[in-house]
Amino acid sequence: xxxxxxxxxxxLLALLIVPVLVTQIAKPDRRSLEWVELKDTSYQEIxxxxxxxxxxxxxMLFVPGGDGPFPxxxxxxxxxxxxxDSGWYLTLTQYLQENGxxxxxxxxxxxxxxxxxxxTASFEDLATDSVAAxxxxxxxxxxxxxxxxxxxxxxxGHIAPLVADRTRDITFVVNVVGGAVSMHDLLIYEETNxxxxxxxxxxxxxxxxYPASWSITKVRQREFWDAIGNFDPVPYWRRLSxxxxxxxxxxxxxxxxxxxxxxxxxxxxxxxxxxxxxxxxHALESPEGIGRSIFREDALRDIRDxxxxxxxxxxxxx
Numbered sequence: 227x228x229x230x231x232x233x234x235x236x237x238l239l240a241l242l243i244v245p246v247l248v249t250q251i252a253k254p255d256r257r258s259l260e261w262v263e264l265k266d267t268s269y270q271e272i273x274x275x276x277x278x279x280x281x282x283x284x285x286m287l288f289v290p291g292g293d294g295p296f297p298x299x300x301x302x303x304x305x306x307x308x309x310x311d312s313g314w315y316l317t318l319t320q321y322l323q324e325n326g327x328x329x330x331x332x333x334x335x336x337x338x339x340x341x342x343x344x345x346t347a348s349f350e351d352l353a354t355d356s357v358a359a360x361x362x363x364x365x366x367x368x369x370x371x372x373x374x375x376x377x378x379x380x381x382x383g384h385i386a387p388l389v390a391d392r393t394r395d396i397t398f399v400v401n402v403v404g405g406a407v408s409m410h411d412l413l414i415y416e417e418t419n420x421x422x423x424x425x426x427x428x429x430x431x432x433x434x435x436y437p438a439s440w441s442i443t444k445v446r447q448r449e450f451w452d453a454i455g456n457f458d459p460v461p462y463w464r465r466l467s468x469x470x471x472x473x474x475x476x477x478x479x480x481x482x483x484x485x486x487x488x489x490x491x492x493x494x495x496x497x498x499x500x501x502x503x504x505x506x507x508h509a510l511e512s513p514e515g516i517g518r519s520i521f522r523e524d525a526l527r528d529i530r531d532x533x534x535x536x537x538x539x540x541x542x543x544x
Contacts (some may be wrong), residue, residue, distance in 0.1 A: 259511055261313025261520040262320045272330070273339075274362035278354045284339035285332035285359070286310065287369075288323040294370035297537040298328035299400070300359040302352075302389065304380030307344070308334035314509055315379065317521040318402075318529070325530045328369055330359050348453040349385050356389040364395055373397040373537035375468075377529070378404050380480070380508070387462035387470070398536035399470040400529055403478060403508055406463065406486035409455050413439045419479035463490060463498065469536040470498045473525055475506035501528065 269286040276283055290296055299322065301315060310333070319329045335342030335355055344352065356376055363374050375398035378386030383404010390399050405412045417438045421431035443451040463470075472490055474483035487500045503525055505513025512522045 257514075258518065259509075259520045260518045262316040263313065264311040264316060267316060267320055268323075269331075272362070274358055276335075276342075276355050276358040278358070279342065279351065281335060281340070281342045281355070281358075283332055283335065283341065283355060283358060285330055288319050288329040288331065289369055290323050290326045290328065292326070295372040296326055296328045296369065297373045297375070297397075297533050298330065298363050298369075298371045299375050299377045299533065300356055300363065301329065301331045302356050302376055302378035302382030302385050303332070303334040303337075304382050308332075308337040310338055314520050317519065318377070318379075318526065321521075321526045322530060322533075327530065327533060328363070328371060330363055332356075332359050345447075345450050346453060349388060349457045351453075353385050353388045353392055356385065357393045360389070360393055360395050375399060375533065375536070377402065380404060383472070384409075384457065384459045387459055387466050390466055390468055390470075391462050396468060398468055398533060399466065400532065401470065401472040402525075402529075403474055403481055403483075403510060404459075404472075405481040406459055406489040407482060409451075409457055410439070410443070412481065413442065415482045416480050417442075423479070460489060460493075464493055464495075466495070466497065468497065469532070471529065471532040472498065472500045473510060473528070474500070474502045475508060475510050476502055476504045477507045480508040499532070501525075 267288070269288045271284070272287045273282060273284045275281070301319070315331060319331050322329050332355065333340035334344055335347060335352070336344045360374055360376070363371055375396050376386050376389050377400040378384070379402045381404065383401035386399045386401050386404065390396055407415075414435050418431050418435040421434055421438065422428060426434060443455060472487070474481070474487055476483060483502055487502055490498055490500050503510055503522060505516070506522055506525075509520055510522050510525045512519045517523065
């Protein structure tokens with residue numbers, strides 16, 4: 227009996243270890259992508275107050291050339307600490323700026339020059355930061371702005387419809403790869419794919435995703451998950467009245483694109499447009515063999531065109 231247990235244990239270890247070793251040895255080099263660097267951008271340093279939470283927030287304001295009026299967008303950050311040199315954000319921001327759209331890229335609370343701590347903040351708390359950014363754009367007097375909207379990236383896409391629910395001052399909502407499933411379902415999906423990428427075989431990876439997720443929500447990031455774990459974005463999408471565009475990557479390993487798209491489409495709301503881009507993952511990067519941009523150009527154009535179609539200005543400047 228003892229020998230049988232030893233054989234079974236060795237077999238289980240082999241089932242875990244051998245596929246991981248083979249996957250790591252055969253793993254191709256990481257694909258080289260291109261993005262905009264902070265040193266190549268032009269922006270104004272700004273600061274604004276979140277009066278609801280008594281927080282001083284900071285950020286970068288990207289203003290197009292010319293006199294305006296311009297549509298404007300507030301970026302809502304994804305998970306974790308924000309960095310000003312993020313090439314993914316800057317590629318989107320510079321494209322919009324060059325196409326006549328003002329962009330406010332805030333420092334997420336507790337990041338760079340913004341006060342506070344995102345680790346203890348609920349999505350409802352973080353939404354007040356975005357509302358404060360919208361209020362800043364509305365009340366500043368230096369740039370003539372026609373309309374204001376929000377663009378949520380990744381986890382920021384969860385928060386975007388919540389921001390629209392908290393203020394009447396926005397004209398449009400863009401959700402870039404933000405899921406429509408519950409936060410816990412999202413985590414299970416992501417951990418399953420993390421384990422498969424490591425080399426753990428399907429089935430076993432699905433099973434191990436549950437203890438891996440438990441360790442995140444109950445041990446490693448307990449405070450954060452206590453704050454955001456029960457959030458459900460669907461009621462906010464159901465109440466959303468402004469025009470909205472939702473973009474997903476077909477091969478997203480962080481967010482279940484097909485399931486999220488199906489949930490939003492099932493709401494039957496004509497003001498919510500959902501697109502899925504073939505060959506792209508969570509960054510909406512250019513597909514293999516079709517460019518090398520970290521943010522694919524057709525998705526950037528779609529965001530630009532959507533913003534103009536949703537605002538008082540009919541088209542981008544020439």
